[in-house]
Amino acid sequence: MVLSERPSLAKARLALQSSVFVGCGLASFLLASIIHVRAGALTEISADLSVAKPDAVAVYVYKGDSYGLTPEELRELAARLGASATVAGFTQPVGVVGTPDLRYLHYVGVTENYFSVLGLRLQSGRLPREYGECVLGAAVARETALGTAGLHRHPWLETPLTVVGYLQPATGTIAPPASSPPDFGDITPDTCVFCWERIPRVLYPHGDTLESPGLHVLVEPKPGQQPHTIVESAREFVLERYPGAGVLVGVGSVLQMTLRAVQGNLERHYAYLAGTYLLLVSLVVVNLTLYDIARNWREIALRRCLGATRLDVWARQASAPLLLSALGTGAGVVFAALWGGRLADALGLPWDDCGTAAVVPIVLVLVLIATLATSLKATSIPPNARLHGPAFRARRHRLDVRKLLACGTLALAVACMLIVTACGRSGLLEMKRLLAAAGENVVLVRLPLGADELSAECSSVLSHTLPPSYKVARQTLLHLPLEHGGRVREVPVYGVEGSFLELRGWTIARRDGKRSDGPGSGECYIGSTLYRVLFAEADPVGQQVLIAGKRLRIAGVVAERPSQILDLMSDRDSSVIVCLDDLTDVALVRAQTGAPDVWVAAPHSVELSEALDVVASRLTSFTDVHVEPLVAGIQALATARRAGTTFLTAFSLSGLVIAAFGVSACFAALSLDRRRERAIRRVLGATKRTIRGMVLRESCALGLTASGIGALVGMVVSLVVWRAQGWPDPFVADLLLVAVTASLVVALTSLLPTALDLSKENLHELLRTGE
Amino acid sequence: MAMLVLDDIRKVYPKGPSLVAALRGVNLSVSKGEFVCITGPSGSGKSTLLNIMGAVDWPSSGRYLFEGRDLSRLTDAEMARFRNRRVGFVFQSFNLLVNLTALENVCLPLTYRGLSRKESRARALEALSRVGLSDRANHYPDQLSGGEEQRVAFARAIVTEPDLLIADEPTGNLDSHAAGQVVRLMKEANARGTTVVLATHNLELVEVASRHIVLQEGTIRLDSAS
Numbered sequence: 001m002v003l004s005e006r007p008s009l010a011k012a013r014l015a016l017q018s019s020v021f022v023g024c025g026l027a028s029f030l031l032a033s034i035i036h037v038r039a040g041a042l043t044e045i046s047a048d049l050s051v052a053k054p055d056a057v058a059v060y061v062y063k064g065d066s067y068g069l070t071p072e073e074l075r076e077l078a079a080r081l082g083a084s085a086t087v088a089g090f091t092q093p094v095g096v097v098g099t100p101d102l103r104y105l106h107y108v109g110v111t112e113n114y115f116s117v118l119g120l121r122l123q124s125g126r127l128p129r130e131y132g133e134c135v136l137g138a139a140v141a142r143e144t145a146l147g148t149a150g151l152h153r154h155p156w157l158e159t160p161l162t163v164v165g166y167l168q169p170a171t172g173t174i175a176p177p178a179s180s181p182p183d184f185g186d187i188t189p190d191t192c193v194f195c196w197e198r199i200p201r202v203l204y205p206h207g208d209t210l211e212s213p214g215l216h217v218l219v220e221p222k223p224g225q226q227p228h229t230i231v232e233s234a235r236e237f238v239l240e241r242y243p244g245a246g247v248l249v250g251v252g253s254v255l256q257m258t259l260r261a262v263q264g265n266l267e268r269h270y271a272y273l274a275g276t277y278l279l280l281v282s283l284v285v286v287n288l289t290l291y292d293i294a295r296n297w298r299e300i301a302l303r304r305c306l307g308a309t310r311l312d313v314w315a316r317q318a319s320a321p322l323l324l325s326a327l328g329t330g331a332g333v334v335f336a337a338l339w340g341g342r343l344a345d346a347l348g349l350p351w352d353d354c355g356t357a358a359v360v361p362i363v364l365v366l367v368l369i370a371t372l373a374t375s376l377k378a379t380s381i382p383p384n385a386r387l388h389g390p391a392f393r394a395r396r397h398r399l400d401v402r403k404l405l406a407c408g409t410l411a412l413a414v415a416c417m418l419i420v421t422a423c424g425r426s427g428l429l430e431m432k433r434l435l436a437a438a439g440e441n442v443v444l445v446r447l448p449l450g451a452d453e454l455s456a457e458c459s460s461v462l463s464h465t466l467p468p469s470y471k472v473a474r475q476t477l478l479h480l481p482l483e484h485g486g487r488v489r490e491v492p493v494y495g496v497e498g499s500f501l502e503l504r505g506w507t508i509a510r511r512d513g514k515r516s517d518g519p520g521s522g523e524c525y526i527g528s529t530l531y532r533v534l535f536a537e538a539d540p541v542g543q544q545v546l547i548a549g550k551r552l553r554i555a556g557v558v559a560e561r562p563s564q565i566l567d568l569m570s571d572r573d574s575s576v577i578v579c580l581d582d583l584t585d586v587a588l589v590r591a592q593t594g595a596p597d598v599w600v601a602a603p604h605s606v607e608l609s610e611a612l613d614v615v616a617s618r619l620t621s622f623t624d625v626h627v628e629p630l631v632a633g634i635q636a637l638a639t640a641r642r643a644g645t646t647f648l649t650a651f652s653l654s655g656l657v658i659a660a661f662g663v664s665a666c667f668a669a670l671s672l673d674r675r676r677e678r679a680i681r682r683v684l685g686a687t688k689r690t691i692r693g694m695v696l697r698e699s700c701a702l703g704l705t706a707s708g709i710g711a712l713v714g715m716v717v718s719l720v721v722w723r724a725q726g727w728p729d730p731f732v733a734d735l736l737l738v739a740v741t742a743s744l745v746v747a748l749t750s751l752l753p754t755a756l757d758l759s760k761e762n763l764h765e766l767l768r769t770g771e
Numbered sequence: 772m773a774m775l776v777l778d779d780i781r782k783v784y785p786k787g788p789s790l791v792a793a794l795r796g797v798n799l800s801v802s803k804g805e806f807v808c809i810t811g812p813s814g815s816g817k818s819t820l821l822n823i824m825g826a827v828d829w830p831s832s833g834r835y836l837f838e839g840r841d842l843s844r845l846t847d848a849e850m851a852r853f854r855n856r857r858v859g860f861v862f863q864s865f866n867l868l869v870n871l872t873a874l875e876n877v878c879l880p881l882t883y884r885g886l887s888r889k890e891s892r893a894r895a896l897e898a899l900s901r902v903g904l905s906d907r908a909n910h911y912p913d914q915l916s917g918g919e920e921q922r923v924a925f926a927r928a929i930v931t932e933p934d935l936l937i938a939d940e941p942t943g944n945l946d947s948h949a950a951g952q953v954v955r956l957m958k959e960a961n962a963r964g965t966t967v968v969l970a971t972h973n974l975e976l977v978e979v980a981s982r983h984i985v986l987q988e989g990t991i992r993l994d995s996a997s
Contacts (some may be wrong), residue, residue, distance in 0.1 A: 683827055684927070685855020685883035687848045727802045 019661030028332025030274035059217040068214020088113035089215030109199035114371035125165025138169035139190035225494035289374035299318025310379035317375040406666035413659030422718035445598035473500035474597035483546035496585035528560035666749035703747025780833035794988035805979035808980030817970040859928030863940035873907040898926040916951025
């Protein structure tokens, strides 16, 4: 029963109810999308790889300075899981070796069960059971003629490896695209050497020794067992032994884990947005409940008079928001299930239909908490309140909680919008930088991992056969330890050769001598940021640093990248540039990267397509060489990021609309309370225009306050995000202006229904009843 | 010459699908300096008549002349200016703004008149001292008693020195002592030349008025002046 409701108030109520419904729907859609996208990613990866049985569970364990479990712990885990699962262990690939015959070899230590869990079969021989025994992946066996003898001769293995078996080719493994060389991520069963769980010790030339690393875990549930119970048991097992350890658990293959980590970024963005939505929805629910209480004050008192208990009142107040939330949540989940896939297709996101019923309780519990907490206010209304007519004396409250709510809702929406827009813009700016830095006429020759000699040959061929106007250079990037002043830090190290600095347009601010080319052997250049960190204001030229154990003399400082100048290597200011020859040994040992890329810059007068043809024509005799424009890869990344940014921005804008509903309802509820005040002011001589001005000023103040708070929060959060990503600062005046304008527009348009109602108010009726 | 003239004033309110006539052809003229007391049962149209006199409401038909000027032709802004400069209001429920102090409440009409803050405060303080509440100037309404609230409301009504003071059941929520104070203030205002129109159920107040009008079912049943 509602005692009375004016049309304007009904509008406010409708706005609130709509915002609860729509907000819950959008939040549920986002949450459901996360689940669908995650499922899609897993399905996609599973379909691509098919290297693991789909319900296998992978457990990565990080213990700070080491990782993995010992073989004994692995057996304990197997004992705990009992007959419900098959447990296997594997090390991370611990060595990658490049040789002319065998381009890349990954040594992986595995337990015997590993092969059955991954569905790998032996073509011949048996599985490794002792130290020094191994089986070869199909590609290794096929592409090399090394056999047992070849592996014996490997200088970095302390123990000769005895090949005891050969694997069948893995079915459905990811085949590197023909146009793209494999890289470190393309570890497949065919390209590995599988050793016994304690793999042969690897001796690195500069003195490091790799002992048998810890074992990560693969678990294959027996039929009828749920993977998630295995996941929980495995996590519990690990954390019992290593309480502070990081445990990355997932269903699927080992490779899925890597790809899922990448996918995780996307999910995080979704999750943050969904979280913000839920917060917005909760605020709107609080608004709705408070509004209902204000509207029904007299009715609640009357009900209490007639015998309603506090619990009755509480339940009554909570029912409407909960019902609306449930409806909205259901609609969001259904929408995600029915149409989300199409949207994901358009955005290029993985998608898989799966059950998302779990979303419903998540949203509802949050709404329930907000509703029940706010509804408590209704139970504090005494039975005699407001039953004594217009003489009821209101208490003054200078700080209205609903104003705070409106301000908070708007600020949250503005912050959300700003964060998403700023981060998206920052990412796109970075992409633009990369694209601009890529130039229009730079061609990249990419080579397989370990093919250093091939890289050198390509460079040599291109240098000798291309016209003199073409610049040819080689470059590789490693992250290596730099030791100076007793401190060791990891820095990006660019190994360069030829006219790379000139090709990239990097200038040297301080230098030793007048050379214009790159650093000579035994020399290095350091970035300006690194120079300040290491030497403060002292002159670094001529000083020495130790990089990966190799002593290098600083021959110059690379000029700082101007903020407006775009550059492919955003970390150049904190990097070290060394002669490529100085890195050759290190590169082979660390195997962090492929062979040095060959860069070719064609003259500006030459079209990119022509440059590509020219370069490719010089390399026809080389196989496994991939020629591509520098911009191509970046463009692909930029396209994906742009789509993601657009999607998230659209959602953040819809958040602003939700906030507008909430704010509108707040204004209406405030207006409800202040009708008598306005009537008094008008009786005392205020015109309608004066009143409108007063309300307008208040909403502007609220909008400005909200935009200020929102912009501040948005800026701080965005700052943290893009600093962490190493992206450029996207904050220019126009972005802040958009944020402030948007919040003002929302505040003013939210006010519109209330402002329109002002002109319809009956002055003497207001004075008589105050309602 | 009459200060205000109501000529066949009728007022009809929509109530659901039907119309309710609050005033059914009221003819009335009030001279400057009169103290008019309007009585009548609930629903007789007293408040409606006061609202029309105070330019808070418009008649459905008829003419309302204030010093010869037809108020029904004024725009909303002109009506607001008229209320601000010519009329003072006192209500049964005081109608003070709870977020403003007594002084700020009294300043309000002067603010709308465009007076400076300094001058407004000076005049408001003077009005408050006239009602004996200068020491309560910085109190909020919820810190005042009912009688004090009504005296603040009275100070707010007279601070602009209006020609017409309209009081709608000013003593309805007050005890006899507080009501006596309010009546005394109205008499003082009337003595200074302010025309007072008072609507009340309290027949004792008829004694202090110079003219008594009885309203019943939207028409004047008794006018002591006629």
